Amino acid sequence: MKITTRAAGAADLGALLGLYGELNPDDAPLSQGTADAVWAAISGQQGRTVLVAEADGAVAGTVDCVVMPNLTRGGRAILFVENVVVAGRFQRRGVGRRLMEAAVRLGESAGCYKVQLLAADDEYVHRFYEACGFKALAQGFRRYVE
Numbered sequence: 001m002k003i004t005t006r007a008a009g010a011a012d013l014g015a016l017l018g019l020y021g022e023l024n025p026d027d028a029p030l031s032q033g034t035a036d037a038v039w040a041a042i043s044g045q046q047g048r049t050v051l052v053a054e055a056d057g058a059v060a061g062t063v064d065c066v067v068m069p070n071l072t073r074g075g076r077a078i079l080f081v082e083n084v085v086v087a088g089r090f091q092r093r094g095v096g097r098r099l100m101e102a103a104v105r106l107g108e109s110a111g112c113y114k115v116q117l118l119a120a121d122d123e124y125v126h127r128f129y130e131a132c133g134f135k136a137l138a139q140g141f142r143r144y145v146e
Helices: 010-023 032-043 095-109 123-131
Strands: 003-007 048-055 058-068 078-086 114-117
Touching: 003 095, 010 032, 010 048, 010 058, 010 078, 032 048, 048 095, 058 095, 078 095, 095 114, 095 123
Parallel strands: 078 114
Antiparallel strands: 003 048, 048 058, 058 078
C-alpha cells in the first residue's frame, strides 16, 4: 500500500469531518456552514497546516500542526500537534507513522526546536508515539472550558 502525505485543502473537508467523527464519536456533527467557516479560519491561520495521508485512493488519516513563534531558544518556534487520527480500516498499516514523520519534517522546515503533543492516557497510544521517536518528558495539564 502506497501512503502519501500532503497539506489538506478545502476539498478534503468531508474526509476530515469523517475522521474527526471517528476520533470523537460522541460529538454532534457540525453543520456544513459551521464546518466551512471553521475550515476558512484554519486555512487562513499563519503557521497552521492540516496534513492528510492518502492510501488506496482515500484520505486515511490526518494530523493538525501549528507552528508557534517563540521568544526563547534563540527565537526558534515550537510545532504543536493535535487531532491525530487514522481511519479504523487503515490503522496498523503505517499511516500514523507517515503522518508523524511529515509533522516532524514540517517542524524542521519551519525551524522549530521541538515538536510537542499531548496524548490520550492509553498505553497503546503511548507506544505508538514512542515508536515514532517521541519521549514522555513532561506531564500535561488541561482545563476544559464550557
